[in-house]
Amino acid sequence: MLETEIVVKVSEGLHARPATQFAKLAKEFSCSLQIFRGTTSADAKSAVKLMLLGIKQDDQILLRADGSDESVALNRLLAFLSEPSAGVQPAKPAQAQEASAPLDGSPTGSAEPVAPGAVQPVRGVPASEGLACGEAFVYLPEALRATRQFIEPHEVATELDRFGVAFAGSIAALDQQFKTMGCHEDIVEALADVAQSDEFSGAVKQRIASGWDAAAATLQVGEELAASFLAMDDEYLRSRADDIHGITRQVALRLLGMEDVSLACLSRPCVVLAADLSALDFARAQVANIVGLVCTKGSATSHLAIMARSHGIPAVLGLPVDEAVLRGATRVALDGAQGQVWLDPSPDVEAGFATRIAQEKSRHAALSVYRDVEPVTRDGRHVEIAANLGSLGEIDAAREAGAMGVGLFRTELLFMDRRTMPDEDEQAAIYTQLAQAFHPRPVVIRTLDVGGDKPVPGIVFPEEDNPFLGWRGVRMCLDRPDVFMPQLRAVLRAATLGNVQVMIPMIDDVDEVRRVKTLIATCAEALTREGIAWGQPKLGIMVETPAAALTADLLAQEVDFFSIGTNDLTQYVMAVDRMNPDLASLYRTDHPAVLRAIGMVCEAARNAGIPVAVCGEAAARPEMIPLLIGLGVSELSMSPSSVLRAKKIVCEL
Structure with a gap:
């Protein structure tokens, strides 16, 4: 028997893909192999058990080998653990990069009519303006339940066969799904390895052999294994519970003879009705066929609302109705500006919507003349109208709308909902492509703004009662230079084009700005030593906290520009949770307190x-544009779908 201690250098530790590759390597040897982390241990040939150990980069572990080929095995595995890039394939080029999704199984939806819904309008939160009327596509998860729990002894062989067929079909479908999404093959391999492990498929077979129905055994084992991942401290490993739930759901659906309906299945224009949609649900949808969106959860400033506005999809969120009412709807009409929804509207309501939608299309077509206009007020004030973007995929829409650059590029969307953080090279390529697309117009890149409410791989966020007031934005970045400095280096590299600017979120204090400046200078010096070209971007800050607004005179001496984040500033000034639809009436950017802060x-x-x-x-709000310009704002940045109208309003002031 041989054993040795080693400090793990694999980037981000033995998460899904490295654990899978490590276990695959370990299986090449006949000797037994164990890994010890503290007082816990795992079989090195089981990827699931390795993941459950929660081994992170720079953890010290003990590796034990016992058998005829123990020496060779130990050397090979130690070499693997010493290599930072072990188990991780090179990233795709930036323009082809797609965030990978957890295998969530595309919750069951129903487009079948159940019962007539309400014919009177219901008011929710106006999230994305516009009108829509059409067929309902109900996208609501249905809990899966086995029709029975136990079987007779003579049924065991049949149930094992049923499970085998369902399992094989699910793995094949998994492979096809990820090929369609353009994801890495190693992600499929990692998920398939989890599914085929003793902890999942092996445990299901054991439970069937002991007298359980195949579907009941699958659902129970999946829930237990997912709970094991949820109990872990590491946020990335906790999120692997989604993969377990997805695998479990796909197998159980086949065993129960059911099918899931996915937004990817939308084959004709529909209004989507849901409880909530994640960014990944939306990303996988046939967006062109979503003519409207209604959810019982969410707010006007949620990521879903922002994405709906970016695509010009009318949306009402926080609709106060039961899911049963949504399930019964067959047609829907909605007014996104007023937050009104008609479930199963009358013929008169539908006729009225048809007329209003036609008029709206005519007005939008008339706005196209403003595409290349440089908006100037009647008294000669020039106002820049830029776009807020979250991905390179939105560039075309922004340019088509005549956006005068990018006023906010949300880099957090590059980090979220993926299995590894983007490295410096990938970020530099993305920022460069963005800058090239709008050159010579300015492109403002906001540094990473994530917190406990928006986890990213590689960052363990504390449990916080109010993550919006917690460890987020510049606070987190200054504490994690290993995350922050690669992003700053990437921005500096893209700044060689001359139109890149950098903006720091969640600033409270002058000292924070000075610390960021020091890090930028450090990055610039390092790039110079390495012979890598870089440029000096203008430095700005988000003014979104009362502290920043009250000390704006001090902060203005340290930066090149301000950008007011009215979403958070309104929330903090008004002491209103902007994600709570019940408080929507109190969330007012036009409140005198908020306007005074903006004026300061x-x-x-x-x-x-x-x-x-x-x-x-x-x-982008028509009634706010005159107020903001009157207070002294010189640039407005918004979703691409609002750019043309904003230009028209400015020209008419």
Whole structure:
């Protein structure tokens, strides 16, 4: 028997893919192989058990080998653990990169009519303006239940065969799904390895052999295994419970003779009705066939609302109705600006919507003349109208709308909902492509703004009662230079084009700005030593906390520009949770308190000779544009779908 201690250097530790590759390597040897982390241990040939150990980069572990080929095995496995890139394939080129999705099984939906719904409008939260009327596509998860729990002894062989067929079909479908999504083959391999492990398929077979129905055994084992991952401290490994749930669901659906309906299945224009949709649900949808969106959860400033506005999809969120009512709807009409929804509208309501939608299309077509207009108010004030983007896929829509650059590029969407953080090279390629697309117009890249409510792989966030007031934005970045500095280096590399600007979120204090400046200088010096070209981007901050607004005169001496984030500023000034639809009436950017805060920021910027932008959603609201410009705002940044109208409004002021 041989054993040795080693400090693990695999990037981010033995998560799904490295664990799978490590176990695959271990299986090449006949000797027994065990890994010890503290007082716990696992069979090195089981990827699931390795993941459940939660081994992170720089953890010290003990590796034990016992058998005829123990020496060779130990050397090979130690070499694997010493290599930072072990088990991780090179990333795709930036333009082809797609965030991978957890195998969530595309929750069961129903487009079948159940019963007539309400004929009177129901008011929810206006999330994305516009009108829609059409067939309902109900996308609501249905809990799976086995029709029985136990079987007779003579049924065991049949149930084992049924499970085998369902399992094989699910693995084949998994492979096809990820090929369609353009994901890495190693992701499929990692998920398939989890599914085929003793902890999942082996445990299901054992339970069937002991007298359980195949579907009941699958659902129970899947729930238990997912709970094991949820109990872990590491956020990335906790999120692997989604993969377990997805695998479990796919197998159970086949055993129960059921099928899931996915937004990817939309074959004709529909209004989607749901409880909630994740960014991944939306990303996998046939967006062109979503003419409207209604959810019982969410707010006007949720990521879903932002994505709906970006695609010009009318949306009402936080609709106060039971899911049973949604399930009964066959047709839907909605007014996204007013937050009104008609479930199964009358013929008169539908006729009225048809007329209004036709009029809206005519008005939008008329706005196209503003595409290349440089908006100027009647008294000669030039106002920049830029776009808020979250991905390279939105570039075309922004350019087609005549956006005068990018006022906010949300880099957190590059980090979220994927299995590894984007490295410096990948980020530099993305920021460069963005800058090239709008050159010479300015492109403002906001540094990573994530918190406990938006986990990313490789960052363990503390449990917080209110993550919006917690360890997020610049607070997290300054504590994690290993995350922050690669992003700053990537921005500096893209800044060689001359139109890249960098913006820091969640600033409270002048000292935070100075610390960021020091890190930027450090990155620039390192790039120079390495012979890598870089440029000096303008530095700005998000003004979104009351502290930043109240000390704007001090902050203005340290930066090149301000950008007011009205979403959070309104939330903090009004002490209103913007995600709570019940408080929507109190969430008012036009409240005198919020307007006074914006006025203070504009006055401080004017005295310092720096520009002020607004990149919150208020920038696109017709009634807010005159107020913001009157207070001294010189740039408005918004979803691409609102750019043309904003240009028209400015020209008419």
